[in-house]
Amino acid sequence: MTVPYLDVNNISKRFGHLWALRDVSLQISPGEFVCFLGPSGCGKTTLLRIIAGLEKHDSGSMMQMGRDISGLPPSQRDFGIVFQSYALFPNLNVRDNVGYGLQGKAWSREKRQVRVDELLSLVGLSASASQYPAQLSGGMQQRVALARALATSPGLLLLDEPLSALDARVRAHLRTELRQLHQRLGVTTIMVTHDQEEALSLADRIVVINQGRIEQVGTPQEIYQQPRSAFVADFVGKTNPLQVQWLSPGRFDWHGIELSCEHTSPQSLGEMFTLALRPEDIVLHAHDRPDLQVSNCYPAQVQDLEFLGAFCRVRVHLPINGQSLVADVPSAQAARMGLTRSHQVFVGLSAERMQVFGPNASVA
Amino acid sequence: MLSYWRQLDSDSAWMRVGVLLLGLWLLVTLVVPLGTLLSKSFEDANGTWVGLNNYARYFATPSLTDSLWNSVWVSTVVAGITLTLAYVYAFALTRSAIPGKGVFKALALIPILAPSLLPAISLIYLFGNQGLLKDLLFGTSIYGPLGIVIAQVFYCFPHALMILVVALSLADARHYEAARVLGASPFRTFMTVTLPGSKYGLISAGFVVFTLAITDFGIPKVIGGRFNVLATDIFKQVIGQQNFSMGAVVGFVLLLPAVIAFVADRWVQHRQVALLSGRSVPLVPSQHTPRDVGLLIFCALVAGAFLVILGMAVWASFVTRWPYNLNLTWANYQFENFDSEGWNAYFNSLRMAAWTAVVGTLVVFAGAFVLEKTRGFVLIRHATQLMAMLSMAVPGLVLGLSYIFFFNAPGHPLGFIYGTMAILVLNSVAHFYTVSHITATTALKQLDSEFESVSASLKISVGRMFKRVTVPVCLPAILDISIYFFVNAMTTVSAVIFLYGSHTKLAAVSIVQMDEAGSTAAAAAMAVMIVATSAAVKVIHSLLTYQLRQKTQAWRVR
Numbered sequence: 001m002t003v004p005y006l007d008v009n010n011i012s013k014r015f016g017h018l019w020a021l022r023d024v025s026l027q028i029s030p031g032e033f034v035c036f037l038g039p040s041g042c043g044k045t046t047l048l049r050i051i052a053g054l055e056k057h058d059s060g061s062m063m064q065m066g067r068d069i070s071g072l073p074p075s076q077r078d079f080g081i082v083f084q085s086y087a088l089f090p091n092l093n094v095r096d097n098v099g100y101g102l103q104g105k106a107w108s109r110e111k112r113q114v115r116v117d118e119l120l121s122l123v124g125l126s127a128s129a130s131q132y133p134a135q136l137s138g139g140m141q142q143r144v145a146l147a148r149a150l151a152t153s154p155g156l157l158l159l160d161e162p163l164s165a166l167d168a169r170v171r172a173h174l175r176t177e178l179r180q181l182h183q184r185l186g187v188t189t190i191m192v193t194h195d196q197e198e199a200l201s202l203a204d205r206i207v208v209i210n211q212g213r214i215e216q217v218g219t220p221q222e223i224y225q226q227p228r229s230a231f232v233a234d235f236v237g238k239t240n241p242l243q244v245q246w247l248s249p250g251r252f253d254w255h256g257i258e259l260s261c262e263h264t265s266p267q268s269l270g271e272m273f274t275l276a277l278r279p280e281d282i283v284l285h286a287h288d289r290p291d292l293q294v295s296n297c298y299p300a301q302v303q304d305l306e307f308l309g310a311f312c313r314v315r316v317h318l319p320i321n322g323q324s325l326v327a328d329v330p331s332a333q334a335a336r337m338g339l340t341r342s343h344q345v346f347v348g349l350s351a352e353r354m355q356v357f358g359p360n361a362s363v364a
Numbered sequence: 365m366l367s368y369w370r371q372l373d374s375d376s377a378w379m380r381v382g383v384l385l386l387g388l389w390l391l392v393t394l395v396v397p398l399g400t401l402l403s404k405s406f407e408d409a410n411g412t413w414v415g416l417n418n419y420a421r422y423f424a425t426p427s428l429t430d431s432l433w434n435s436v437w438v439s440t441v442v443a444g445i446t447l448t449l450a451y452v453y454a455f456a457l458t459r460s461a462i463p464g465k466g467v468f469k470a471l472a473l474i475p476i477l478a479p480s481l482l483p484a485i486s487l488i489y490l491f492g493n494q495g496l497l498k499d500l501l502f503g504t505s506i507y508g509p510l511g512i513v514i515a516q517v518f519y520c521f522p523h524a525l526m527i528l529v530v531a532l533s534l535a536d537a538r539h540y541e542a543a544r545v546l547g548a549s550p551f552r553t554f555m556t557v558t559l560p561g562s563k564y565g566l567i568s569a570g571f572v573v574f575t576l577a578i579t580d581f582g583i584p585k586v587i588g589g590r591f592n593v594l595a596t597d598i599f600k601q602v603i604g605q606q607n608f609s610m611g612a613v614v615g616f617v618l619l620l621p622a623v624i625a626f627v628a629d630r631w632v633q634h635r636q637v638a639l640l641s642g643r644s645v646p647l648v649p650s651q652h653t654p655r656d657v658g659l660l661i662f663c664a665l666v667a668g669a670f671l672v673i674l675g676m677a678v679w680a681s682f683v684t685r686w687p688y689n690l691n692l693t694w695a696n697y698q699f700e701n702f703d704s705e706g707w708n709a710y711f712n713s714l715r716m717a718a719w720t721a722v723v724g725t726l727v728v729f730a731g732a733f734v735l736e737k738t739r740g741f742v743l744i745r746h747a748t749q750l751m752a753m754l755s756m757a758v759p760g761l762v763l764g765l766s767y768i769f770f771f772n773a774p775g776h777p778l779g780f781i782y783g784t785m786a787i788l789v790l791n792s793v794a795h796f797y798t799v800s801h802i803t804a805t806t807a808l809k810q811l812d813s814e815f816e817s818v819s820a821s822l823k824i825s826v827g828r829m830f831k832r833v834t835v836p837v838c839l840p841a842i843l844d845i846s847i848y849f850f851v852n853a854m855t856t857v858s859a860v861i862f863l864y865g866s867h868t869k870l871a872a873v874s875i876v877q878m879d880e881a882g883s884t885a886a887a888a889a890m891a892v893m894i895v896a897t898s899a900a901v902k903v904i905h906s907l908l909t910y911q912l913r914q915k916t917q918a919w920r921v922r
Contacts, residue, residue, distance in 0.1 A: 054817050073373035074820035081821045087814035090919045091836040100832075101822025132919035152822060 003066070005030040005188050006051070006156065011060035013046055019212045020046045021057070026207060026214065031186045035193055035203035039235065043212040044192045045160060051190065052158055053077050064156070080149030084161040086141045088133040094120070095129045098147045119147040122181070139170040150185070159191040163198060175201060196236045200224065208232050230357040233276040240282070240325050242275040255321035260295045261354040274357040279313065281353035282327035285346040286337045296349035300325070302341055307331070314339060316347055375826045380741055382734035383748060389727060390751040392778075393794040398758065400773070401766035405612035418613045431592040432617060438509055438593065439577035442516045446524050446573045447566060449517070453666055454528035456659035459535075459558070461651040463660070471667040474674055476522045477898035479855040481875045482891040483515040484586035485884060486676040494687050507589030515583045518673055520576045524569040531565020535647040567632045571625040578621055579759030581858040582872070586879050594618045595858070598761050602862065612769070615762040626757035674895070681889035702878050702886035705869045710893055713854055713871035716788050720853035724793040724800060725846040729838070732804035733830065737816055756798035760859030763795055768862050783865030791863055792853040800845045807841035808834070840909055847905040851898045
């Protein structure tokens with residue numbers, strides 16, 4: 001990694017006796033798009049506000065391009081910010097909102113005009129320049145807020161759940177635009193979100209935060225495919241947490257049936273573990289055991305079917321040990337198999353995709 | 365200490381200086397004078413500490429303790445009657461389909477524009493010794509508790525009505541639908557849905573009316589006759605007998621019920637949880653002929669009584685010599701013939717009201733802004749907030765009296781303002797601080813809390829944002845505050861009666877004096893001048909607000 005653009009060191013913050021953040025450290029490279037992902041109340045917004053200087057941390061330090069910004073007020077830091085509420089000034093039109101920060105000697109009237117026009121075309125709002133925020137849709141308002149934050153060409157763009165207040169279609173559309181904008185401008189960006197889909201599709205790297213601590217930092221692929229904790233496995237994507245006991249290397253006992261898995265490190269007999277398996281890694285077979293060589297294959301009964309368009313989410317019950325699993329089956333396959341409730345099937349649990357999390361690991 | 369200020373950026377530092385200045389302002393114009401009053405009540409005429417002697421003497425003097433009892437029971441009766449009338453009136457305005465709601469509402473608010481002296485003077489013309497309708501009383505005298513109660517109901521009615529209209533218009537139609545589906549009778553629906561829903565409004569209005577009634581000075585002064593109450597006692601002790609220590613004691617006795625009412629009201633408001641969620645469905649009153657006709661008659665009677673009271677004062681002000689010569693004349697408006705200051709008193713009032721509006725609006729709005737938007741500084745902000753709320757609990761007479769003690773003390777650095785326009789303005793701003801402060805704070809709370817963060821990130825100073833965004837967005841509230849200050853400063857008598865100087869006599873004060881001297885018609889004329897002025901200003905305010913709304917409706921979402 002090159003010299004980090006933003007270097008966050010051991011930041012802690014307490015609200016009363018509650019730890020909002022505990023020893024959070026993080027390096028962000030220039031031009032990176034980073035998402036803080038976590039459930040509400042995990043401290044992700046607090047971390048963003050501390051980076052902006054809007055909240056004071058109790059201990060730790062922060063460097064932005066080698067400059068110690070820990071004690072600086074927001075007005076002396078270099079960032080632009082967009083809030084979930086947009087925070088547009090209602091009495092100023094789009095043009096004046098965008099040009100709000102372009103004040104002082106450096107900005108003559110002409111220069112300002114040119115810059116505002118440039119920004120408006122960047123976010124595709126040239127036609128709405130003289131309208132007021134109340135006359136715009138939510139998506140357009142958020143674009144104005146974005147243009148306003150970018151106006152002074154800040155080195156760091158902070159986005160606090162910018163898409164949460166929008167409806168699903170606009171959200172998806174704006175997500176794409178945000179990604180393109182970032183690629184075009186290359187401004188280092190931090191976005192706070194509780195929406196894992198948003199984080200996976202936008203971020204270069206995702207920072208998963210839970211209860212004031214960083215659970216994992218990694219690319220979207222790493223986060224999804226190699227979650228480092230049961231929490232990450234469950235929070236990012238869907239997962240089946242299986243409470244198991246260790247039998248021998250690569251073999252676990254799951255409520256009376258034996259599962260094999262590629263995780264082979266030696267443990268002590270009877271120790272408790274959590275196996276995490278994604279729904280798409282559970283395979284349903286229509287008839288009797290097609291191949292006895294396949295391990296982890298057991299008879300099951302369909303309990304419930306949920307049609308979700310491209311695939312079906314199927315809840316199956318294993319009579320052998322009384323447990324239930326959730327599997328994602330492509331819709332075409334579900335139709336071919338003629339899946340209905342009470343249908344008898346066989347489930348195969350992919351041994352190589354199984355993640356093993358340490359003793360006492362709990363899934364939130 | 366220095367390093368503490370150094371780690372702040374200039375904006376935060378200025379905001380904190382602002383909070384400190386506001387705190388200092390409230391200390392000097394409100395808290396310290398009250399403290400002086402308190403300490404005065406423990407001293408004798410020579411300034412020697414006498415402990416609780418004055419209080420002991422107070423409670424040993426039957427004529428004084430009688431007033432305490434009189435004040436309490438009269439105010440309780442006033443509160444009971446006002447609440448009943450205002451509740452039905454508010455119900456008609458919000459929950460029925462009667463025609464002319466706008467007119468009825470406007471008529472009910474008339475008393476706010478008048479000094480409390482006006483209904484008292486009108487009642488004298490209606491039911492006094494030479495009254496028009498004297499026979500209706502069957503020999504009972506209007507001078508005394510009867511007159512006080514009727515006049516104070518008139519004076520307090522709009523205050524109760526405004527609170528109750530708000531309480532009753534917050535209704536969720538779904539509760540009424542549920543009650544109907546479950547087969548509840550209209551009476552049961554009223555008892556189980558309407559009344560509980562407006563319970564807090566009723567309690568709050570009750571306290572407000574009680575406080576207004578017990579602290580009012582003008583009405584008992586004009587129509588009380590020999591019936592003594594606390595407010596007139598203070599006046600007699602201080603102006604009549606120059607017994608300042610006893611005046612201070614009575615002041616504190618008067619402060620007590622007002623403070624109790626204030627604390628109780630705060631407590632009730634704290635308990636009030638939001639009854640309405642964002643998802644509730646507004647109630648649209650349906651037509652119900654028998655009920656609506658009944659309510660219409662009721663409203664017409666109440667509004668009619670108001671018009672009679674106002675009209676009587678206007679008429680009396682033009683009558684040549686009541687009741688012998690009923691020819692109309694302008695003679696009663698030649699104030700020079702009745703009072704040494706003549707028309708000057710009226711112009712003094714105008715100037716005082718205008719200054720109070722300007723100074724009060726500036727201090728209140730800028731003060732509310734720094735209090736609301738400063739981060740950190742919690743203890744000092746809370747203390748200042750408390751002082752801003754305290755002003756509501758202080759009766760005007762008590763505040764005026766405490767100003768005498770504070771500013772007139774020998775060697776006081778601000779002593780030079782005693783007897784000038786400045787002390788009247790300071791006193792009026794402090795007296796009417798709380799309601800304006802609440803208006804400003806409410807308006808500011810509606811702004812997005814992230815405006816400051818956005819401005820800071822764009823390196824725009826708080827001052828610039830205040831000018832460019834905060835003030836334009838809050839302009840309607842700012843207009844409301846200034847009109848509130850103006851009208852109240854124009855009509856008040858209690859706070860200023862101790863403070864006017866030889867060149868700053870006010871219109872309301874000259875009403876009291878002309879009435880005392882027997883020039884009741886001239887007193888009525890001056891009261892009419894005050895009403896006309898308040899009404900004119902109110903009309904201008906409405907026009908301005910309307911224009912403003914037109915001009916800004918592009919961005920103002922209602």
